[in-house]
Amino acid sequence: MNxxxxxxxxxxxxxxxxxxxxxxxxxxxxxxxxxxAVQSKSPDKWNGLDSLCDSxxxxxxxxxxxxxxxxxxxxxxxxxxxxxxxxxxxxRIILRDFWLKPLKENFPVYFQKxxxxxxxxxxxxxxxxxxxxxxxxxxxxxxxxxxxxxIGGINNFDKTNKTALRQLMATIYHEHAHQQxxxxxxxxxxxxxxxxEYYGLNYSSKYTAQANADGFFLPYxxxxxxxxFATSVESMVMNNRxxxxxxxxxxxxxxxxYNMVHQYYLDKGMDLHRLHEVIDSVIYKTVY
Amino acid sequence: xRKLYYLLLLxxxxxxxxxxxxxxxxxxxxxxxxxxxxxALLSQAYPERQDLFTDILTDDYHHYAGSIQANxxxxxxxLYLWEDNYEEGVRATPAAAYAHYYEKIYLxxxxxxxxxxxxxxxxxxxxxxxxxxxxxAYAYFSLVNLFAKHYNVQxxxxxxxxxxxxxxxxxxxPSFHRATVAQVYEQxxxxxxxxxxxxxxxxxxxxxxxxxxSLASVYAxxxxxxxxxxxxxxxxxxxxxxxxxxxxQIRDLTADIQVWKSYDIAYFAQEFMNxxxxxxxxxxxxxxxxxxxxxGFRLCGxxxxxxxxxxxxxxxxxxxxxxxxxxxxxxxxxxxxxxQQPNQPNVGVARYECFTNEExxxxxxxxxxxxxxxxxxxxxxxxxxxRKKRITPYSILxxxxxxxxELEDLVLDQRRKEFLGQGMRWYDIKRLRLSVSHxxxxxxxxxxxxxxxxxxxxxxxxxxIARIGNPVLVNELNPR
Numbered sequence: 001m002n003x004x005x006x007x008x009x010x011x012x013x014x015x016x017x018x019x020x021x022x023x024x025x026x027x028x029x030x031x032x033x034x035x036x037a038v039q040s041k042s043p044d045k046w047n048g049l050d051s052l053c054d055s056x057x058x059x060x061x062x063x064x065x066x067x068x069x070x071x072x073x074x075x076x077x078x079x080x081x082x083x084x085x086x087x088x089x090x091x092r093i094i095l096r097d098f099w100l101k102p103l104k105e106n107f108p109v110y111f112q113k114x115x116x117x118x119x120x121x122x123x124x125x126x127x128x129x130x131x132x133x134x135x136x137x138x139x140x141x142x143x144x145x146x147x148x149x150x151i152g153g154i155n156n157f158d159k160t161n162k163t164a165l166r167q168l169m170a171t172i173y174h175e176h177a178h179q180q181x182x183x184x185x186x187x188x189x190x191x192x193x194x195x196x197e198y199y200g201l202n203y204s205s206k207y208t209a210q211a212n213a214d215g216f217f218l219p220y221x222x223x224x225x226x227x228x229f230a231t232s233v234e235s236m237v238m239n240n241r242x243x244x245x246x247x248x249x250x251x252x253x254x255x256x257x258y259n260m261v262h263q264y265y266l267d268k269g270m271d272l273h274r275l276h277e278v279i280d281s282v283i284y285k286t287v288y
Numbered sequence: 289x290r291k292l293y294y295l296l297l298l299x300x301x302x303x304x305x306x307x308x309x310x311x312x313x314x315x316x317x318x319x320x321x322x323x324x325x326x327x328a329l330l331s332q333a334y335p336e337r338q339d340l341f342t343d344i345l346t347d348d349y350h351h352y353a354g355s356i357q358a359n360x361x362x363x364x365x366x367l368y369l370w371e372d373n374y375e376e377g378v379r380a381t382p383a384a385a386y387a388h389y390y391e392k393i394y395l396x397x398x399x400x401x402x403x404x405x406x407x408x409x410x411x412x413x414x415x416x417x418x419x420x421x422x423x424x425a426y427a428y429f430s431l432v433n434l435f436a437k438h439y440n441v442q443x444x445x446x447x448x449x450x451x452x453x454x455x456x457x458x459x460x461x462p463s464f465h466r467a468t469v470a471q472v473y474e475q476x477x478x479x480x481x482x483x484x485x486x487x488x489x490x491x492x493x494x495x496x497x498x499x500x501x502s503l504a505s506v507y508a509x510x511x512x513x514x515x516x517x518x519x520x521x522x523x524x525x526x527x528x529x530x531x532x533x534x535x536x537q538i539r540d541l542t543a544d545i546q547v548w549k550s551y552d553i554a555y556f557a558q559e560f561m562n563x564x565x566x567x568x569x570x571x572x573x574x575x576x577x578x579x580x581x582x583x584g585f586r587l588c589g590x591x592x593x594x595x596x597x598x599x600x601x602x603x604x605x606x607x608x609x610x611x612x613x614x615x616x617x618x619x620x621x622x623x624x625x626x627x628q629q630p631n632q633p634n635v636g637v638a639r640y641e642c643f644t645n646e647e648x649x650x651x652x653x654x655x656x657x658x659x660x661x662x663x664x665x666x667x668x669x670x671x672x673x674x675r676k677k678r679i680t681p682y683s684i685l686x687x688x689x690x691x692x693x694e695l696e697d698l699v700l701d702q703r704r705k706e707f708l709g710q711g712m713r714w715y716d717i718k719r720l721r722l723s724v725s726h727x728x729x730x731x732x733x734x735x736x737x738x739x740x741x742x743x744x745x746x747x748x749x750x751x752x753i754a755r756i757g758n759p760v761l762v763n764e765l766n767p768r
């Protein structure tokens with residue numbers, strides 16, 4: 001009898017438990033997010049910029065990115081996407097006509113081996129940690145990668161300002177120089193040239209003449225060896241051979257750096273003096 | 289019956305073998321017997337500069353979250369905010385310092401207790417005992433200034449100090465209550481006075497090794513002790529005695545920077561505190577691990593504050609010791625003085641300074657200004673000995689145009705610049721009752737934590753690991 005009662009209580013317990021289970025709401029599985037899915041638009045949804053990007057990809061093998069997904073950019077750094085009209089102009093003029101087309105035509109070996117396969121356009125500047133905090137970069141954080149180049153400030157693009165266009169091209173090659181630096185290294189001997197003489201954050205209090213006298217192409221080059229290297233390239237993009245020859249006379253260390261960087265690029269199929277001529281010719285002669 | 293015989297035989301055999309085994313030491317410990325043994329033990333008993341982490345408690349450093357190694361966050365971010373619940377168990381923390389100094393006290397107590405009973409020349413033994421007393425005093429001085437309020441003649445007789453252990457504990461599981469700050473200082477001064485007498489009496493037997501106490505560093509220690517106790521006349525007296533013996537040579541920073549230019553920053557940092565080439569260092573210390581873990585390398589997370597960096601005069605040679613810490617966007621600098629930095633937190637041997645001529649000079653200058661009848665001319669003259677080696681182009685200051693307060697500020701400013709990154713600022717903040725505010729985001733308009741003039745958190749809390757080992761401390765924690 002007792003066993004029977006106990007069995008009944010046991011079954012009652014099981015039944016109650018099942019009832020309790022029934023009361024629970026069904027837990028919905030979390031929606032699946034495939035962060036690595038390729039999210040290309042189908043051609044019927046392409047806008048003009050998408051078509052342009054597609055033709056650039058076909059012609060030069062570079063994927064231009066103006067819309068972000070978690071696969072493109074992670075969530076720890078703040079990027080503002082570019083304005084559509086500005087991005088369209090920038091892609092056509094800067095990326096295709098000023099950068100990739102002349103590069104492929106004039107420096108085919110360098111183009112084939114060194115051109116990044118992705119280019120990210122950023123409308124504002126790159127903000128680290130906090131979108132509200134000042135201290136933004138043109139391209140830092142994007143360009144420490146072998147395959148991708150990125151540039152900020154696209155929303156300020158003004159195709160009528162030719163001086164600014166030259167600076168934009170210099171910035172692209174400056175940032176690309178960081179990639180080359182990461183990829184191959186600038187070399188131990190390069191860092192030895194101005195060992196112990198870098199300004200650090202104090203670069204902002206220096207003028208160009210002082211920087212030249214101290215052995216740097218630009219004050220910003222005095223920040224640290226990696227910027228020294230990149231500003232050397234930037235200066236050679238901005239100045240012709242004669243102007244560079246005059247600058248490097250300011251300090252033998254500058255001449256040493258010039259020789260090293262110029263040869264470094266020559267070894268990869270790029271004459272930076274020729275590049276300067278090419279860039280100036282497209283900026284000043286092309287109708288755009 | 290036969291079994292019983294076998295059993296007895298076995299017992300006899302075991303007894304024989306036991307006596308043989310008991311003749312040998314049961315592990316690899318060396319029994320101390322000669323004076324050389326005690327000298328070697330005393331060398332081991334010298335503490336490292338385990339207080340260098342205090343730099344992140346000061347206004348010299350700020351936090352930059354963008355470049356801190358994740359494993360450093362649970363330890364150093366709470367410390368930066370003066371919180372007690374930091375992660376223990378790593379190097380360069382209050383917990384590590386507490387354990388380290390008491391470990392050294394255990395060793396030096398052995399020397400003090402036994403060295404006079406060993407064989408050897410009396411003068412040599414006395415010299416070693418004198419040195420040992422200074423080592424113990426130095427360890428207690430470090431402990432009491434980390435884990436207690438700053439010495440205050442009005443309150444130190446009741447302020448909680450640290451446990452005073454001056455004999456080798458013989459109990460199985462002893463407890464140690466905290467002595468008062470006054471009692472700890474009395475013990476320190478007593479050891480130093482006795483040690484001074486022994487070292488002066490047996491000066492020819494003192495070690496010439498700059499990693500051991502000399503008379504010059506002993507007097508420099510007295511100078512600091514009396515500065516902290518605000519006994520100005522004695523501070524000046526011992527400063528003069530130290531400078532007289534050492535010659536008062538000041539670091540040639542131009543030569544150091546030339547080392548940086550000629551070699552690289554790693555070699556420069558390794559050599560910066562080399563006492564063999566820097567006669568300004570009166571007592572040096574060497575460690576086998578990297579003691580400045582929250583500062584001094586790229587991913588440490590704490591860097592010289594912008595206020596300090598941008599306010600630093602560009603014509604000051606000490607400005608040349610700032611180096612770029614990351615990308616320009618990070619806007620961080622490192623101030624490297626120790627070991628193979630800036631980016632190797634796990635380096636091996638590193639040298640640190642304990643007492644320097646520069647400190648003696650600046651202690652003297654401060655005491656001259658704060659003594660009963662201030663001597664402004666002598667104070668400025670003392671500071672100028674340092675300034676003329678640091679400012680280029682140097683221009684002499686006119687004491688007649690500077691008020692007493694301005695001169696005191698000048699001395700404090702020179703201390704801050706000269707000892708940046710050397711773990712000295714925290715003690716100045718304590719003894720001069722300075723306030724500090726810290727931000728987690730350095731550009732934030734409001735601070736995340738503020739340390740007031742008489743903030744009880746200036747006495748770092750007794751570490752958890754110490755409370756577990758010595759439970760009586762649970763009821764003797766620093767008030768919060």
